Amino acid sequence: MTRWLTADEEQAWRAVRRFLTVLPSRLARDLNQLGLSSADYEVLSTLSEQPDHRWGLRDFAVKMQWSRSRLSHHAGRMEARGLITREPDPADARGSIYHLTDAGLELLRQAAPGHLDSVRERFVDHLTPAELATLGRLAERIADLPD
Amino acid sequence: MTRWLTADEEQAWRAVRRFLTVLPSRLARDLNQLGLSSADYEVLSTLSEQPDHRWGLRDFAVKMQWSRSRLSHHAGRMEARGLITREPDPADARGSIYHLTDAGLELLRQAAPGHLDSVRERFVDHLTPAELATLGRLAERIADLPD
DNA sequence: AGCATTTCTTTGACATGTCATAGAAATCTG
DNA sequence: CAGATTTCTATGACATGTCAAAGAAATGCT
Numbered sequence: 001m002t003r004w005l006t007a008d009e010e011q012a013w014r015a016v017r018r019f020l021t022v023l024p025s026r027l028a029r030d031l032n033q034l035g036l037s038s039a040d041y042e043v044l045s046t047l048s049e050q051p052d053h054r055w056g057l058r059d060f061a062v063k064m065q066w067s068r069s070r071l072s073h074h075a076g077r078m079e080a081r082g083l084i085t086r087e088p089d090p091a092d093a094r095g096s097i098y099h100l101t102d103a104g105l106e107l108l109r110q111a112a113p114g115h116l117d118s119v120r121e122r123f124v125d126h127l128t129p130a131e132l133a134t135l136g137r138l139a140e141r142i143a144d145l146p147d
Numbered sequence: 148m149t150r151w152l153t154a155d156e157e158q159a160w161r162a163v164r165r166f167l168t169v170l171p172s173r174l175a176r177d178l179n180q181l182g183l184s185s186a187d188y189e190v191l192s193t194l195s196e197q198p199d200h201r202w203g204l205r206d207f208a209v210k211m212q213w214s215r216s217r218l219s220h221h222a223g224r225m226e227a228r229g230l231i232t233r234e235p236d237p238a239d240a241r242g243s244i245y246h247l248t249d250a251g252l253e254l255l256r257q258a259a260p261g262h263l264d265s266v267r268e269r270f271v272d273h274l275t276p277a278e279l280a281t282l283g284r285l286a287e288r289i290a291d292l293p294d
Numbered sequence: 295a296g297c298a299t300t301t302c303t304t305t306g307a308c309a310t311g312t313c314a315t316a317g318a319a320a321t322c323t324g
Numbered sequence: 325c326a327g328a329t330t331t332c333t334a335t336g337a338c339a340t341g342t343c344a345a346a347g348a349a350a351t352g353c354t
Contacts, residue, residue, distance in 0.1 A: 002260040012283025019286035113149040136159025139166035241332040
């Protein structure tokens with residue numbers, strides 16, 4: 001017995017679907033102007049949050065919620081652009097340690113303010129603090145559901 | 148002068164980012180079990196909402212918010228699978244009219260209940276009607292911002 | 295210790311999306 | 325009406341993601 005969506009549910013779901021596609025694409029477009037893809041930015045900022053700017057692929061992939069294959073491919077491209085390096089892990093010769101280069105850090109520093117403006121202009125500044133908190137709470141509830 | 152995010156804003160934004168990536172990926176995974184990609188499903192359901200199951204590429208792409216190139220490529224693949232057909236537009240020989248095949252409609256009908264369950268299980272059923280309405284209203288506000 | 299199993303990153307083949315362009319047809323202009 | 329311009333879809337080249345498999349190293353078992 002399929003429970004179809006009520007009219008209200010349907011309307012809300014349509015709005016949320018649009019939100020899900022449109023916001024990321026706007027942020028990506030803004031970032032592209034700064035010379036980075038969204039994926040690039042995530043990699044750089046995640047790496048930069050690590051104290052020594054290093055991370056082994058496996059944990060890095062878990063942290064980013066990316067497949068290891070995806071991260072390895074993407075890292076290869078970023079390495080070719082000089083934004084990160086990959087070195088063998090001294091503690092486990094199978095492993096690979098990713099490290100942010102100076103150029104990568106510089107590019108991130110240069111792009112961050114623009115990206116932040118973008119997040120404000122496309123999202124944060126259009127909600128009151130209470131609305132943002134509510135939205136964050138509901139988003140978290142959904143995101144925290146089991147996979 | 149860059150206005151950084153406050154701690155509250157940062158927390159909410161992180162939750163929303165996770166929501167933006169995780170929910171679509173779960174829905175896509177569920178749909179894949181049913182033999183369709185999310186893109187396939189959107190194409191089929193959008194076409195099926197048209198009274199005669201036909202749509203010219205241009206307006207179709209606008210409705211879906213896809214580039215015409217993307218839709219043309221995707222339609223080529225779906226045509227090869229027998230889910231839609233493309234015919235020249237009698238009113239404008241440059242144009243192309245997309246039409247849902249019986250097989251396409253059948254596949255959509257077969258997948259729809261499962262997808263609906265998925266939307267409920269991954270999203271709708273975890274919010275009260277009031278929460279869903281609020282979320283929909285906020286999502287709509289953001290989505291309706293100029294591009 | 296030795297062999298099988300597991301774990302790890304990388305790679306290759308392939309699916310999908312973007313951007314620029316081709317080629318045909320409609321529209322605009324004088 | 326003729327020629328230039330615009331508009332249209334399809335396509336090719338390329339970037340990016342997925343999935344399966346390869347190859348090396350660590351781990352487990354007897």
